[in-house]
Amino acid sequence: MRLIVGSDSAPYMHTRQAFLTALVALAGYWIARLGLQPLKQLSKEAQALRPKTLSQRLQLAALPVELSALAEAFNGALSRLEEIYRQLEAFNADVAHELRTPLANLIGSTQVALSRQRSAGEFQEVLQANLEDLERVRSIVNDMLFLARADRGEVATGLVLTPVTQEVRKTIEFFEFVLDESGSQVGITGDVQAEARLESALFRRAMSNLLQNAIEHSLPGAQITVTLREEAAATWIVVSNPGAAIDEQHLQHLFDRFYRVDAARNDGGEHHGHGLGLAIVKAVASMHGGQVSASSEGGVNTFGFSVAH
Ligand SMILES: Nc1ncnc2c1ncn2[C@@H]1O[C@H](COP(=O)(O)OP(=O)(O)O)[C@@H](O)[C@H]1O
Numbered sequence: 609m610r611l612i613v614g615s616d617s618a619p620y621m622h623t624r625q626a627f628l629t630a631l632v633a634l635a636g637y638w639i640a641r642l643g644l645q646p647l648k649q650l651s652k653e654a655q656a657l658r659p660k661t662l663s664q665r666l667q668l669a670a671l672p673v674e675l676s677a678l679a680e681a682f683n684g685a686l687s688r689l690e691e692i693y694r695q696l697e698a699f700n701a702d703v704a705h706e707l708r709t710p711l712a713n714l715i716g717s718t719q720v721a722l723s724r725q726r727s728a729g730e731f732q733e734v735l736q737a738n739l740e741d742l743e744r745v746r747s748i749v750n751d752m753l754f755l756a757r758a759d760r761g762e763v764a765t766g767l768v769l770t771p772v773t774q775e776v777r778k779t780i781e782f783f784e785f786v787l788d789e790s791g792s793q794v795g796i797t798g799d800v801q802a803e804a805r806l807e808s809a810l811f812r813r814a815m816s817n818l819l820q821n822a823i824e825h826s827l828p829g830a831q832i833t834v835t836l837r838e839e840a841a842a843t844w845i846v847v848s849n850p851g852a853a854i855d856e857q858h859l860q861h862l863f864d865r866f867y868r869v870d871a872a873r874n875d876g877g878e879h880h881g882h883g884l885g886l887a888i889v890k891a892v893a894s895m896h897g898g899q900v901s902a903s904s905e906g907g908v909n910t911f912g913f914s915v916a917h
Pocket residue numbers: 817821822825849851854862867868869870874880881882883884885886887909911
């Protein structure tokens with residue numbers, strides 16, 4: 609007797625095939641998931657970043673090489689952002705501080721004036737004093753607006769080829785009264801024939817900030833010198849005055865907003881600036897494609913800027 613048993617294996621093969629496919633897909637999924645884990649971690653860390661946590665950096669240690677270069681570049685960008693954010697924060701605090709004093713004066717003197725009956729003459733005196741503080745507030749606000757324009761990348765548009773000496777002379781004339789009073793003198797030397805493409809109003813603004821500083825930071829009767837120097841790519845205008853040596857550590861920051869060597873001495877008194885003078889010189893220079901320089905050698909302090917050709 610022969611018994612023949614047969615069975616159709618097609619469905620079985622089919623199931624096996626399906627099972628294998630599912631297995632491969634599952635394995636693929638897990639491998640991909642595992643591979644993407646660091647990327648997921650990165651994006652989680654990046655999403656958690658806030659202005660308040662700008663000092664945090666992406667973790668590089670656990671990353672595969674392909675990702676660590678990306679994360680490093682991202683960390684670099686974070687560092688630069690953090691630096692600028694800190695500067696902005698400090699700038700806001702400085703602005704508030706700078707405006708507070710004149711505003712407090714204004715409120716104080718107005719309250720005192722109103723506290724009892726006064727003659728027209730007395731009121732006039734108060735208003736006169738208030739006007740000075742108001743002008744101070746206005747000039748701080750104007751300077752800040754100007755710097756904001758420069759920050760936005762605005763460049764000088766009214767460039768005209770101008771004899772530099774002529775512009776310097778015009779600015780010096782503006783200081784005639786102050787110079788007479790202090791007995792100081794300003795001379796122009798160097799490449800006095802130099803011509804440069806500049807926007808007159810901007811140039812004079814920078815120039816008068818430099819002259820103002822030179823007069824303020826030298827003794828009465830000082831000889832102040834404006835030196836013009838023509839170089840291949842730019843014309844330099846530098847102002848030097850005799851004065852106490854400035855420490856190297858300060859020199860490099862003096863063009864920063866609100867940076868002063870001696871903040872205490874500069875509060876009120878005879879001082880006219882509010883710590884934005886040199887920042888504006890720097891802004892004017894960059895609006896003309898130029899740069900700034902500062903040095904303190906042999907009892908002479910020199911601050912200058914350049915105008916690109
Ligand atoms: N000719 C100078 N001699 C010595 N120090 C200077 C001179 N010019 C600028 N400085 C220093 O640089 C600081 C910043 O100058 P500036 O930006 O014009 O602000 P401000 O004059 O309002 O203080 C001054 O407070 C001073 O400490």
